[in-house]
Amino acid sequence: MNADASNQPDPVNSADDAFVNGQGNAAGPGEIGGRVIPLRPGTRSADSVHRASEIGWGTQVEPVPVNGEVLSPGESAELDRRLPNGPVRDAGPVRLLPAVRGAVTAVTKAAHNPKTMVVIRVTVLTLQGGKSWALRAYDAGTMGVYRRQIRAAEAAGDMEGLRDWTERREAAIVARHQRFMDLPKLAFGVVKVVIGSLVGLIVTIVVVAAVVHVSGAGTFAGVVDGVLDFVRFMVWLVTAAWTPVLLGAPLAVLYGAYREGRRRGTAPRWLATSAESDVDLMIDETTVAAALAALRIPQVTQYLKGGSPLQYLTPLRVDGRGTHCVIRLPAGVTADKVARRRADLAAGLHRLAKEVYPSTGSEEGILDLWIADKGALAAGAGEYPLLEEGLVDVFKGVPFGRSLRGEPILAPVMERNTIVGGMPGQGKSSGARVIMAGAALDPTAELRIWVPDANFDFEVFKPRCSRYVMGAEDERIGEILEQLRELHAEVQHRGAILVEHEEPQVNRKLASAGIGLHPLFCLLEEAHVAIQHPEYGTEIAKLLVDIVRLGRKRGIHVIVSTQAPTKDSMPRDVTRNCSNGIAFAVGDHVANDALLGQGAYAAGHRATELIPGTDRGTAVVKGFAGESRSQLAQAYFLSVAKGNDQVTPIIERALAAIRATGRVPGADRPAPQGETNRDLLEDLDTVLGDDPVRAADVPALLSRLAPGWAPYRTLTGKALVAELAAQGVKVPSTGNKYPVDPVTVREALAKRATADLDGDD
Ligand SMILES: Nc1ncnc2c1ncn2[C@@H]1O[C@H](COP(=O)(O)OP(=O)(O)OP(=O)(O)O)[C@@H](O)[C@H]1O
Known part of the structure; x- marks a missing residue:
């Protein structure tokens, strides 16, 4: 609101001026005239400032008519209440002209009316969807994917990539040209098929009519009339449906455009309504580039500023429950650097940190990126598939969890050993429990569980085990040692049985033959506690090494679970002989490689990139899908909590299946008794x-x-x-x-x- 600068002083403005200038009006009380003090720049509109500088200090101000009206404090408060952004600051009490007031009220109402906002949003999204289609059509028509990759390879100085993408582009052009050339042939073929089908149909009708006529079931003309009636009905149906179809088609197109616009997710944020909080951001080259740029890694910023697109070794494509791509990062940026900023990257992609998995690809500078669809991972691995029913053949593997892509993962267990590790509370015991639950469901399998700690995690397995020791006391660890000695002897004995049967390893037939070669699953929880025991540790470690080395082929699967394996807490020969590695979040590359194999960290198999807490229950697993590959897996979770014990029903089902065939394997032999006294x-x-x-x-x-x-x-x-x-x-x-x-x-x-x-x- 401009000041009224006429000779007639505006009482409001005068007070205001006095405030902003830090001094009172020069005229004394009751005086009407006096010195006019120009306004301080910045406290008034540009226009008034301009005029003030023009007129200079102490100059008589030209009168400027202003549309305004003096309000009482009550009227001013009422106006504040009606205006959309609350009390008007520094504007002085004014009343708007009726026309302006009407317009302001209309706009305010519209902006605050959810229905209007939805209409505007839908319109904007539909237009954006149409634009997106047009751009995609243009992109497809001009081989945009190839064009961008060629530019990216050029910018990165990647001659091999450049050659590769150029060749791919040429091949695509040739293929398209060929398709175009084949069009007439294709059309001719379609016409031939249509004419052939028609002729065939007419001949069939004639033959059927003749047969009907000859057999006396009806007349020739009757059949033909029937067919003609059917044709007439179809014509009528098409004619009747035509109008709604014609009317509905544009609506369908508009709806499709709206959906496309939503997928792009680029509508202005101020247009978002609460009903659309789930709007997903479409993951494409632009959004990935924007998210990477937002990390403000100087080399990435500089590269993208140069206008070069990112170089995709595997272009973005739908991969199970998300989108996957492999990107060669600009020179000087390692994938690890990006992976360490996972939460920031996720924010740029409108995802939770646990929905974005950046990892190092085949080289340090190659980023393997998998982005989950919004909310796709919320349910974790989902329900354990054998919760309600079903048994297992351990020779085919046991259920472990799901890959991020959503495929079920079976843990192979025969001829293997497993090492499970990770920081406390990330899911080690739960992971081991899932494997042991699977083993329990094979009626031919024997289970032995050793927990050198006061821990309830495996108590519910007790009835299914032939050996079970739990407790941190020296006697308990002594018992574990005794049972490992027994197992060690059994390894030798099984070797002798195999020699007798002239077989190199246990197979299903031998395992089920009742000759002492049944599958034997042994879990040593918190293995580091037993291995580092001052009195028994050395022998336990020695026995473990022999058992994991020789037991595999003899039907014995050992699972060792530990927090962060070091050379003191886990003998190298044990980790080396565990071809299954399950690594929940770990702190450093030493623990990483102990779990996933020597050189795993360098090769990009990194559980160090998992975030403790955020990724609880998610592990990098090795050996589940080929020796050299690792993958991210969400483990199934089986609760043993009071009131939600999911394992006991599984154990009861397993025992029922065993009762049908015999006894709990191995339970007929008494456990070796630790020596309690000697003379x-x-x-x-x-x-x-x-x-x-x-x-x-x-x-x-x-x-x-x-x-x-x-x-x-x-x-x-x-x-x-x-x-x-x-x-x-x-x-x-x-x-x-x-x-x-x-x-x-x-x-x-x-x-x-x-x-x-x-x-x-
Ligand atoms: N696969 C999973 N899905 C969902 N939640 C899980 C999963 N695994 C573990 N959790 C949660 O994490 C908690 C800790 O899991 P768990 O006891 O297996 O961890 P841990 O690594 O063995 O811990 P510690 O080293 O302290 O024994 C569980 O009680 C459960 O709430």
Whole structure:
């Protein structure tokens, strides 16, 4: 609102001016005339500023008529209320002219009327859809895809790519030309087929009519009349349907254009209505380029600024539940750099971080990008397929999850071992549980589960297991060691059975033959806890190495689960012999390669690119689809939570299937009992011959006699002498050799026996 600068002072403006200039009006109270103070630039319209500079300080201001009306504070507040953006600031209390007020009210109403907004939005989207079709038609007509790739290869100095795309373009032109040349031939062929069909139809009608006539079932003319009636009906039907079809066609085209416009997702944001919050952004070359540009990586920005399109090694194409492409990034940018900005990239693509999977392709500078359709991954892998019914043949694999593309993934388990790893809480136990649930559903399979930790995760499997140990206490880990020794012996035994049957490895036939070669699934959870146990760890590690190395071909599948495998927490020979690798989010390339194989990180198989939390339940899996390939998998999830225990019904179903055929495989053999007590004097009596033996050499003899008895493994000569002294057997020092004399030992034994007898009396 312009100031009224006439000689007649505007009381409102005067107050305003005084405020903005920081001084009062020069005229005293009651004075009408006085010095006119020009307005400070920036607080008034350009027009008034311009005039102020023209007139200079203290110049008489020309009167300018202004359409306005002085309002009372009440009227001013009422106007504020009606105007769309709340109270008017710095405008002074004014009343609009009726015509302007009408227009403002109409526009305001329209802008706030959802129906009007929808109409505008639909119109804009339909027009944009039409434009998109036109551009696509132009693109297709002028071989746009090839054109852009040729430019991109040229810009990147990629001569091979340039040659390749040029050749592809030429081949496409030749093919199109050929199709064009073939058109007359095609049309002629269609005409021939139509005429042939007509003639065939007429002949058939004539033959049928003749047969009807001859057989006396009707007359020749009757059949022909019937056919003619049918033809007349069809003509009538087409004529009747023609008008609605003609009227509906433009509507269908408009609807198609609207859909196309929505897919492009480029309608102005201010036109979005709450009903369309699910509008998807169409993923195409432009949106991908824009999302990459928004990362503000200098080389990418510079490259795109130069007008060169991105170089697509695999152009964008629909891939299962999303879109996939492979891009050669501008020189100096690694795919890893982009992958590390995954959340930012996702924001640019209007996706959640877990819906965008950038990874390193076959070279550092090649970006493999998969973008899920909006919301497509929300349901995770979905329901475990064998939740309600079904059994498994482990020779065909067990259900594990779904690829991001949505295809079910089976984990191959025979002749393999599996290592599962990742940061805490990312899904290791759940992943192992899914594999073991699958194994449980094969009635021929035996299950052994060892959890060296106080952990409920696998308790529900207990009834299906032939061996189950859970707990972090030393005794529990000692038990695990015992059972690994038993398994180690079984590996050897199975080898002998295979030799007997002249087979190199267990197959389905042998596995089902009841000769001790049934599939055996062993899970060692939190394996690092057992392997790093101060007393039993070394032997556990040694046994594991042998079992994973030799057990594969003998029908034994070992799953080791650990957090971040290092050379101390997981022997290299174990990781090397696990051809299945399941890596949930990991912290560094060392853990990555331990899970996915040496060199996996360098080859672009990177669980380091998974985001802890965001990607819970999603893993990079190796060995599930060919040895050299890895893929991203969403694991099925089987809850064992109280009130939502999904595993127990599976175990019950598995047990019912087993009862129909026999017993839980392996459960008939009692678990090896860890040694709870040994008698030192009895053992010395056994290991010592007739001559005295140096005390330092005796522990080795005792260990050989009872390898499972931990105290013998740590026993020293000096400790032995002390222990014998405590039991009444004196060992002389004799030249510092401390010979343990079998005679003294046997005397002590006899003495003890007599004392026992005396006690009994
Ligand atoms: N495939 C999945 N789908 C959905 N949620 C999952 C999936 N896997 C795991 N989760 C969620 O993550 C939680 C932790 O999973 P889990 O116990 O398997 O992790 P972990 O890696 O074994 O953790 P820790 O190392 O602490 O034992 C689960 O309770 C579950 O809520």
